[in-house]
Amino acid sequence: MMENHCYEQAAQRVETIRKQIAQAAKQAGRDPSEIRLMAVTKTRTAEEVNEVIAAGITLLGENRAQELCARYEQYDRKNCEIHFIGRLQTNKVRQIIDKVTMIESVDSERLAQEISRQCQKHGVDMDILLEVNIGDEESKGGFDGKDVEEAARRIAALPGLHIKGLMTIPPIEDDPEQARAYFAATKRIFIDIKHKNIDNVSMEILSMGMSGDYPQAILEGSTEVRIGTALFGPRNYSVPQL
Numbered sequence: 001m002m003e004n005h006c007y008e009q010a011a012q013r014v015e016t017i018r019k020q021i022a023q024a025a026k027q028a029g030r031d032p033s034e035i036r037l038m039a040v041t042k043t044r045t046a047e048e049v050n051e052v053i054a055a056g057i058t059l060l061g062e063n064r065a066q067e068l069c070a071r072y073e074q075y076d077r078k079n080c081e082i083h084f085i086g087r088l089q090t091n092k093v094r095q096i097i098d099k100v101t102m103i104e105s106v107d108s109e110r111l112a113q114e115i116s117r118q119c120q121k122h123g124v125d126m127d128i129l130l131e132v133n134i135g136d137e138e139s140k141g142g143f144d145g146k147d148v149e150e151a152a153r154r155i156a157a158l159p160g161l162h163i164k165g166l167m168t169i170p171p172i173e174d175d176p177e178q179a180r181a182y183f184a185a186t187k188r189i190f191i192d193i194k195h196k197n198i199d200n201v202s203m204e205i206l207s208m209g210m211s212g213d214y215p216q217a218i219l220e221g222s223t224e225v226r227i228g229t230a231l232f233g234p235r236n237y238s239v240p241q242l
């Protein structure tokens with residue numbers, strides 16, 4: 001274990017977040033072990049990421065293919081999985097296909113088709129989540145709530161892909177309480193699809209909640225929270241991006 005100041009800070013933050021998760025779970029009458037904590041690594045150095053891994057994080061969320069490829073070898077990956085959570089261009093799929101165990105940001109059938117194609121090429125399978133644009137925002141990718149089930153039926157038929165659930169990023173609000181309606185709406189879609197028992201679609205993972213609203217997401221049924229700022233501190237976008 002690293003004994004330096006940064007490791008101490010990372011360990012503190014992980015503990016604080018786990019306490020908050022436990023508290024929200026308790027309030028919702030849920031078992032905290034149902035909720036997985038992801039560290040969102042965008043703009044962080046490999047050293048910072050390895051500190052949170054040393055502090056017990058077992059799941060990383062990556063937004064950019066290039067950033068992932070640049071740091072992949074430097075990560076302490078032994079006890080850690082990597083999920084892709086960012087906008088993914090079809091021409092970048094092949095760069096990440098052998099580095100991640102799940103792609104959470106599947107926002108179109110075209111992207112799903114390309115992931116399936118790369119899976120066949122590399123002889124692997126890929127777990128995926130369908131991203132839901134729950135606030136019908138033009139700036140965001142993802143399926144409209146009303147289209148998710150049909151998309152799930154078609155995507156589930158593509159070779160190599162396994163749909164494991166849904167991911168969403170609600171519209172930005174001043175008050176996290178306002179996000180709850182969006183989380184609840186996503187949960188309803190999740191449950192509806194679950195009850196349809198579609199072949200090769202298992203609704204297990206509901207990925208929602210970030211630093212500003214994860215307690216609210218847990219109250220509405222999230223099983224995975226994606227945390228950047230609360231874990232690493234504010235992001236510095238002035239450093240050159242890859």
Ligand SMILES: *Cc1c(COP(=O)(O)O)cnc(C)c1O
Nearest residue numbers: 040085210211212226227228229
């Ligand atoms: C950046 C990001 C997060 C984490 O955001 P914070 O507010 O820093 O916790 C979560 N999910 C996605 C898809 C992101 O891009």
